[in-house]
Amino acid sequence: MLSCKEVSRLVSDSMERELPLRKRISLRVHLMMCKLCKGYKRQILFLRDAMRHYTASLDSDTPQPKEALSPEARKRIQNALKEK
Amino acid sequence: MESNQLTDTDRWVEEYGDYLYRFALQRVRDPEQAEELVQETFLAALKGRDSFAGQSSMKTWLVGILKHKIIDHYRKRGQGRSPHDLEPRADYLDDLYDEKGHWKSEQGPADWVGDPAAILERSEFWDVLRQCLDGLPARQADVFTLREVEQLGSEETCKVLNITPTNLWVMLHRARMGLRRCLELSWMGKSDRKRS
Structure with missing residues (x-):
């Protein structure tokens, strides 16, 4: 059973790499049961x-006049x- | 017209300087660095002006150069650091969980997301987010910015910053924890809390 501490790390890691199958399953099980x-x-x-x-929004051309070269x-x- | 535009460097700065400055400032969030990046961009443009064939607008061309300069800026910072060096853990990270690794009830994530689309439309939210980004430790901020603002892939981010994948994962995790917490503390105070 994964702890919430481990789960928070795995949630972030899963955005960066594919987790091993067992980890993925334990993560899913924990998330189903733990509201927090x-x-x-x-x-x-x-x-x-x-x-x-x-x-x-940074890429769009919206002018923000406060910021200009001195x-x-x-x-x-x-x-x-x-x-x- | 075009050749005139390419030789009159004073006009370059007049016409595109502020735009490039804002572009750089919003990404590196440091006025001095942003000015330097603008200067480097114009110098590179001057040197390479023969390669500007006019297929894109002058502005697009300059922004393209600036984007490279911004990544270089992160690369230089990464070179000065050891690939294994991590910033000290923030104390609050240990304080979030009990000894079994479960959320302490009062430290657990509160329900503040509500309607995400509605939050994203509020300008105060972006002010809070910017403040939270500024509050991250330097290296976490670099990793997070490259990954989530510049939207480089994981591998590319490691290369630019000269860090190992494990280090990237740890720092991204901490950055996300830190931002999540900062948003929760600052945003919940400002919004009308949980509307149920």
């Missing part, structure tokens, strides 16, 4: 989903390019 671990897994999957959205940095980069 089920909730944990749900949150970890939600996190991955959220990160997908996050990346997509005038000094701009000047410095322009000068660096002239030296070449």
Whole structure:
């Protein structure tokens, strides 16, 4: 019987590699019986989903005007390019 | 037109500098690093401008260069570290479970996901997530960012950061635990808790 501690690690590992069959089965059995671990897994999957959205939002062109090169940095980069 | 655009480096910086800066800043989350990456990108673009054939837009071309520079930035950080070196475990990790490895009842995951789609639409959630990412220990943040933001595969992430697969799994696990906990603590406080 896996402990919740082991299960939380396996939930993460299963997103990175295929677990051995026995581990997969024990994991599934534990998740069926343990409400807390089920909730944990749900949150970890939600996190991955959220990160997908996050990346997509970074790639879209939404302007965020607060963040811009400072005038000094701009000047410095322009000068660096002239030296070449 | 095109040749003019390719030689006037001042205009490059005026026109694309801010966009590239934001792109870099959101990924490396460090203003100084982001500025440096923008400069490196423009320098590489200047050097390689003959290879810019105009099939893509100038902006797309520059972003392509910047993406490589960002991965290089992580690679350089990975080279300075031993592949077996882990950050010390956060104390809270031991405090989550009892001696049998079961969740301590008060430390177990609370039910805060609710309707995931609704959470993702709230801008406060993204502020909280960004704060939580900033709060991760440096190496966990690098591993997690490459894997989940840059969306490199497990193997590629190991290569870039010069770490073993086991190390990758441990660090991702800790990063996920840390983020999950941070989101739970910060988000539950802000949202209207469990709506049942």
